[in-house]
Amino acid sequence: MINIGVLALQGDFHEHTKVLQSIGVSSRLVKLPRDLAGLDGLIIPGGESTTIGKLAEDYDLIEPLRQFGQQHAIWGTCAGAIFLSKDVKRDQPLLRLMDIEVQRNAFGRQVDSFEIDLQVPFLENGESQPYHAVFIRAPMIKSVYGKAEILLKLPDGAIVAAKQGRLLATSFHPELTEDDRFHRYFVELTQS
Secondary structure, eight states, X not given: OOEEEEEOSSSSHHHHHHHHXXXXXXXXXXXXXXXXXXXXXXXXXSSOHHHHHHHHHHTTOHHHHHHHHHHSEEEEETHHHHHHEEEOSSXXXXXXXXXXXXXTTTTOSGGGOEEEEEOOTTSTTTTTSOEEEEESSOOEEEEEOTTXXXXXXXXXXXXXXXXXXXXXXXXXXXXXXXXXXXXXXXHHHHTO
């Protein structure tokens, strides 16, 4: 049985656990280093990246999360993508696991949040069935280098998803839609 953790320091972690449950995947909330034991993967949810980072420091989670990410799959959504990145051009706690630079709030403030249908060829039926992506105060992946690769761009060329081995970063919130294909894709990554 696959067991995926969801970092539960701040943000919309409950929504991720609901999606995992709906697709038959066991999940556990992660608040302390010991909670990582026995997991096949970890989701770092959206929320506020600075708060997530500071709480991870307070709970001595930074180094255990880095070590976990060297052996297991981690998916960062929105703020989680920021937390996974190596650079955000500002001083804040980061895991520095992915070869990506992320720009916080790249599309504007809360009132500038938007939704868009995207063709996502690597998802099941991704070319024939668009994926409805929800962007809330979303970051943009400004650059991808080293071992990271671009997975998805908006029509204007903005990078909104990247992958590096079993690490996945998305600027949007798949847990806020009825479409579970990104969660299923992450489950496959945990087994690769």
